[in-house]
Amino acid sequence: MQPLKIYNTLTRQKDTFEPLASPHVGMYVCGPTVYNNAHLGNVRTFMTFDLLFRYLTHIGYKVRYVRNITDVGHLVGDGDEGEDKIGRMAKLEQLEPMEIVQRYTNDFHRVMEDFNIFPPSIEPTATGHLIEQIEAVQNLIAKGLAYESNGSVYFDINAYNEAGNDYGKLSGRILEDLLNETRELDGQSEKRNPLDFAIWKNASPEHLMQWNSPWGRGFPGWHLECTCMSAKYLGNQFDIHGGGMDLKFPHHECEIAQAKGLTGTDPVRYWMHTNMLTVNGQKMSKSLGNSFLPAQLLSGDHELLDQSYSPMTVRFFMLQSQYRSTLDFSNDALKAAQKGFKRLVNGLRIVKTLEYVAEVGGTPDEKKQADIEQSLQGFYDGMNDDLNTSVAIAHLFSLLKYVNMLYMNQLKAATLGEELFTKLKTQFVIFCEDVLGLKEEPSEGSAVLKGMLSLYREYKAAQQYDKVDEVRSYFKSQGLVIRDMKHRIDWAYEE
Numbered sequence: 331m332q333p334l335k336i337y338n339t340l341t342r343q344k345d346t347f348e349p350l351a352s353p354h355v356g357m358y359v360c361g362p363t364v365y366n367n368a369h370l371g372n373v374r375t376f377m378t379f380d381l382l383f384r385y386l387t388h389i390g391y392k393v394r395y396v397r398n399i400t401d402v403g404h405l406v407g408d409g410d411e412g413e414d415k416i417g418r419m420a421k422l423e424q425l426e427p428m429e430i431v432q433r434y435t436n437d438f439h440r441v442m443e444d445f446n447i448f449p450p451s452i453e454p455t456a457t458g459h460l461i462e463q464i465e466a467v468q469n470l471i472a473k474g475l476a477y478e479s480n481g482s483v484y485f486d487i488n489a490y491n492e493a494g495n496d497y498g499k500l501s502g503r504i505l506e507d508l509l510n511e512t513r514e515l516d517g518q519s520e521k522r523n524p525l526d527f528a529i530w531k532n533a534s535p536e537h538l539m540q541w542n543s544p545w546g547r548g549f550p551g552w553h554l555e556c557t558c559m560s561a562k563y564l565g566n567q568f569d570i571h572g573g574g575m576d577l578k579f580p581h582h583e584c585e586i587a588q589a590k591g592l593t594g595t596d597p598v599r600y601w602m603h604t605n606m607l608t609v610n611g612q613k614m615s616k617s618l619g620n621s622f623l624p625a626q627l628l629s630g631d632h633e634l635l636d637q638s639y640s641p642m643t644v645r646f647f648m649l650q651s652q653y654r655s656t657l658d659f660s661n662d663a664l665k666a667a668q669k670g671f672k673r674l675v676n677g678l679r680i681v682k683t684l685e686y687v688a689e690v691g692g693t694p695d696e697k698k699q700a701d702i703e704q705s706l707q708g709f710y711d712g713m714n715d716d717l718n719t720s721v722a723i724a725h726l727f728s729l730l731k732y733v734n735m736l737y738m739n740q741l742k743a744a745t746l747g748e749e750l751f752t753k754l755k756t757q758f759v760i761f762c763e764d765v766l767g768l769k770e771e772p773s774e775g776s777a778v779l780k781g782m783l784s785l786y787r788e789y790k791a792a793q794q795y796d797k798v799d800e801v802r803s804y805f806k807s808q809g810l811v812i813r814d815m816k817h818r819i820d821w822a823y824e825e
């Protein structure tokens with residue numbers, strides 16, 4: 331089998347994946363800043379790393395997956411000046427900043443669950459790691475890589491590069507070009523060099539989120555949380571760091587500088603970045619009016635949408651393209667995905683009903699056997715080639731053809747032999763459900779079932795087991811089973 335290869339932004343090539351301490355894998359993904367509803371770009375990024383998490387687990391790794399929640403320090407404009415995104419929303423809505431954080435964290439989790447995206451192993455927050463961040467600032471000052479200025483502390487790019495480092499190596503930016511792009515006037519800045527970035531910011535009295543520090547009242551710089559939390563839970567060096575490609579610069583570049591400044595080691599072995607979404611060929615943006623929320627896609631409530639699309643249709647649609655290519659949303663493409671997903675999920679339903687029947691004198695069909703083996707292998711080869719889901723799904727559809735033939739009795743199980751028949755049956759389900767995270771969706775009109783399921787959750791939380799049994803038997807009467815899984819409660823057709 332081909333080894334797993336991952337396109338590494340740092341080396342600009344597909345590198346063979348070799349974890350530092352196999353079978354353990356450490357993976358960090360920059361999570362959302364929770365000041366508004368999760369958008370579709372978020373969904374694509376987190377679905378990509380969900381796929382990687384699932385696939386690594388499937389091929390035998392034990393993954394510790396850390397995905398943070400940014401709940402302080404991310405400023406409007408993504409730079410060192412301006413209001414805190416969450417603080418700004420809190421003022422607008424006259425709420426406590428943590429109410430904003432809670433509201434949009436809940437929304438984010440609901441959206442992740444809708445799209446069958448697993449929760450990470452650890453979901454740390456920036457405000458939960460202020461002590462670590464203040465310590466990191468102190469250490470960087472002690473190492474001569476940061477300096478205080480008017481109660482703020484800045485990372486010193488010149489000092490970092492003079493110590494033999496290379497700021498800009500991830501994104502391929504050249505220092506002089508960056509300097510030419512900045513427009514700060516001499517003598518007007520607290521910074522020694524316009525490229526220096528804040529690791530601690532002095533807070534004015536009206537700034538909502540602020541804490542005591544050795545430099546006065548303030549708050550941490552946006553880039554610092556990821557450095558501190560990844561090191562805390564995954565070590566000074568770990569395997570995979572992911573995020574959307576818009577985070578490559580400056581966020582990830584700054585993460586590398588901070589971590590390398592603190593420990594002397596490059597923090598990450600494989601940097602992975604997901605590509606953008608477009609709508610009808612145009613960049614998705616609020617100002618163009620073509621940016622819609624996941625909920626709008628699921629309800630069809632947007633002028634650019636002809637109809638609603640189910641979460642699994644959207645998931646299937648997104649996975650049809652490899653994560654490094656741009657993904658274009660259009661009604662035609664979504665409708666095609668809806669058809670494709672229906673065919674696939676129909677195969678998923680019937681494959682579970684297939685049974686092997688031995689036939690005396692049944693002759694093996696070697697051509698078909700070889701074809702099935704090739705497609706089973708092809709799925710892995712696709713996934714191992716930098717998660718090329720487009721190739722993997724094409725092989726899945728080749729397998730689907732045989733599943734349908736078996737079901738329609740156009741192909742006798744005996745001609746495949748019991749071993750290959752069983753392999754086809756089990757692998758088909760594993761590829762769909764475990765690896766791609768695609769599952770059968772209860773048909774429309776399932777509002778009653780949804781309501782019953784949330785009742786079940788409540789009864790269960792309140793330990794009212796007699797009522798739990800009652801709901802269970804209701805589901806059974808509908809031909810469904812409730813499944814209590816590690817992270818959540820779901821339903822499925824009875825097997």
Ligand SMILES: [Zn+2]
Binds near residue numbers: 359360361556581
């Ligand atoms: Zn980050």
